Amino acid sequence: MRMRWRHLAVLAVAVPALVFGLAWSGLIGVRASTGHWAATDWFLHWVMRNSVRTASLSTEPSRHDDPSSTAAAAAHFQSGCAVCHGSPAEQRSSTMLSMLPPPPDLSVAVNAWTDAQLFEIVKHGVRFTGMPSWPTQVRDDEVWAMVGFLRNLPQMSARDYIELSGLQLTPTARSLTPLVMTCESCHAQGRPGNGGAVPLISGQSEAYLLESLKAYKAGRRPSGIMSVALGPLSQDDLKKLAGHYAEQRVSWQQVGPTNAERYQAGLQLAQNGRSIDRIPACLSCHERDNGNEDYPRLFGQNAAYLGQQLRLFRMGVRGGGKASHLMAVAAKNLTDEDIDTLASFFSQRNNDRPSAAMD
Ligand code: HEC
Ligand code: HEC
Ligand code: HEC
Known part of the structure; x- marks a missing residue:
């Protein structure tokens, strides 16, 4: 018995020393060019599949077939x-095919995963593979929108993809500077698929636009989509962009058919608030003539985006400029129905109709 204990003690020291020595010797190859042995490849993917399956068990499925968010996800x-x-x-470039493991062609690979599993992979990424996590972890709606897009990928033609992802710029976009071009793939007026989760930004005040861009950049306003879009830009670029979009004089057209009853209910809440739930009158801050520049304009903005x-304000997730805490308070007690x-x-x-609070 005593001998056994001594053997174990020797093993406990010798095995790690051996592994450590082997690693130190430089004999373990890290060359991607030679690939994995089939057994290693199988083992790593088996570990990955098991891990994704287990982690996704607790994922609450969420609606992700909403076409209003697909265009932003595509871009x-x-x-x-x-x-x-x-x-x-x-096609994937040959450089990418030389990664180990190579990033799979998703129009085929997505079929092997459930929605919850895709969500898990896209939100958290895959360690040791180069597959990155979503840039922000505090909101899931953007990730679900991506899952919705991935589901459509196997059936998507090149032409549909080009249109949906904004690769095909609107005619006016062709005359823009490269700095602004990076934004137009999503924010161009009249871009196909707009009217959804991508806001209209042309004609917002320069102060509000600049504060919003700074907030995205600093992470006070979390959005994986906008943080990737702003990635390499400097503070000076942000100023130029805010100036550019504030100058665009475009009218925000009314969208969708009006339901008179619902419209009246909205007007009533926007004008008067609801004191019993401590909901303030939205129009006491927004849409006033010569109003505060920090309060964004809302009339004519896309409904899906506003909602x-x-x-996000209600969840306490959205920050913004220096007055954004006012909005978090205003939204705190809104019900889902109020929001819709x-x-x-x-x-x-x-917004072409003057004087908001008059009727
Ligand atoms: C730097 C390269 C890189 C980028 C950028 C990247 N991925 Fe990946 N992705 C990978 C690699 C490599 C794998 C393979 C992981 C593996 O084999 O286990 C992968 C795997 C996946 C998978 C699982 C597919 C499967 O069957 O293994 C999904 C889904 C996926 N990526 C979606 C995305 C989405 C959506 C984005 C953009 C938000 C993205 N990836 C960005 C490299 C990348
Ligand atoms: C891939 C699509 C995409 C690109 C590219 C993109 N945006 Fe956005 N943008 C979005 C989405 C989606 C939102 C809403 C994000 C959120 O939920 O906060 C947004 C929000 C904004 C807002 C906030 C508007 C508001 O009313 O608060 C501004 C300002 C903005 N973007 C400016 C830009 C600028 C400038 C660029 C170019 C550097 C750019 N965006 C590039 C998709 C994009
Ligand atoms: C006390 C002033 C105030 C009141 C009252 C108020 N808001 Fe706001 N609202 C703001 C400010 C300030 C912002 C900008 C936050 C930021 O810096 O990003 C904002 C932003 C918003 C946005 C985001 C717009 C965009 O482009 O991203 C929406 C939507 C909004 N408010 C709707 C409402 C609604 C609906 C109500 C009524 C229930 C309301 N607000 C009441 C001050 C107010």
Whole structure:
């Protein structure tokens, strides 16, 4: 018995020493060029599949078939994922195929995963492979939008992809400087698929635009999509962009058919608030003539975007400029129904009609 204990003690020292010695000797290859042995490859993927399956068990499925968010996800895919995974418009490059493991062609690979598993992979990434995690971990709606996009990928033609991802710029975009071009793939007026999660930004005040861009850059306003879009830009670039978009004089058109009853309910809440729930009158801050520059304009903005921002304020996730805490308070007690009503009301008002609070 005593002998056994001594053997174990020797082993406990000798095995790590041996492994450590082997690693020190430089005999373990890290060359990607030679690939993995088939057994190693199988083992690593087996570990990955098991890990993703177990982690995704606790994932609450969320709606992700909403076409209003697919265009933003597609444009983000083009700038943040296609470089490795290729896209319906472009094959993976041979450089990417030389990665170990190579990023798979997702129009085939997604079929092997459930929605919750795709969500798990896209949100958290895959260690030791180069597959990055989503840039922000505090909101899931953007990741679900990406899952929705990935689900459509196997059936997507190159032409549809080019249109949806904003690769095909609108005619006016062709005359823009390269700095602004990076934004137009999503924010161009009249871009196909807009009207959803991507906000209209032309004609917002310069102060509000600049504060928003700084907030994204500093992470006070979390968005994986916007943080990738702003990635390399300097503070000076942000100023130029805020100036450019503030100068655009475009009218924000009313969208969608108006439901008179719902419209009235929205107007009532926006004008008067609801004191019992301590909801302030939205129009006491927003849409006033000569109003505060820090308060963004809402009339004619996309309903899907407005609704999502109100939910983020309510969750306490969205920051912004120096007055954004006011909005977090205003949104705190809104119900889901209030949010839908208000988003639809503000999106249906055409900003060309003067004086908001009059009717
Ligand atoms: C730097 C390159 C790189 C980028 C950028 C990248 N990926 Fe990946 N991705 C990988 C690699 C490598 C794998 C393979 C992991 C493996 O084999 O286990 C992978 C795996 C995946 C998988 C699992 C597919 C499978 O069957 O293994 C999904 C889904 C995925 N990526 C989606 C995305 C999305 C969506 C984006 C953009 C937000 C993205 N990836 C960005 C490299 C990348
Ligand atoms: C891949 C698509 C995409 C690209 C590219 C992109 N954006 Fe955005 N942008 C979005 C989405 C989606 C949102 C909403 C994010 C959120 O939930 O906060 C947004 C939000 C914004 C906002 C906040 C608007 C508001 O009303 O608060 C500003 C300002 C903005 N973007 C400016 C830019 C600028 C400038 C560029 C170019 C450097 C750019 N965006 C590039 C998709 C994009
Ligand atoms: C006390 C002033 C105040 C009140 C009242 C107020 N807001 Fe705001 N709201 C703001 C400020 C300030 C911001 C900008 C936050 C930031 O810096 O990003 C904002 C931003 C927003 C945004 C985001 C717009 C965008 O482009 O991203 C929405 C949507 C919004 N408010 C809707 C409402 C609604 C609906 C109500 C009524 C329930 C309301 N607000 C009441 C001050 C107010």
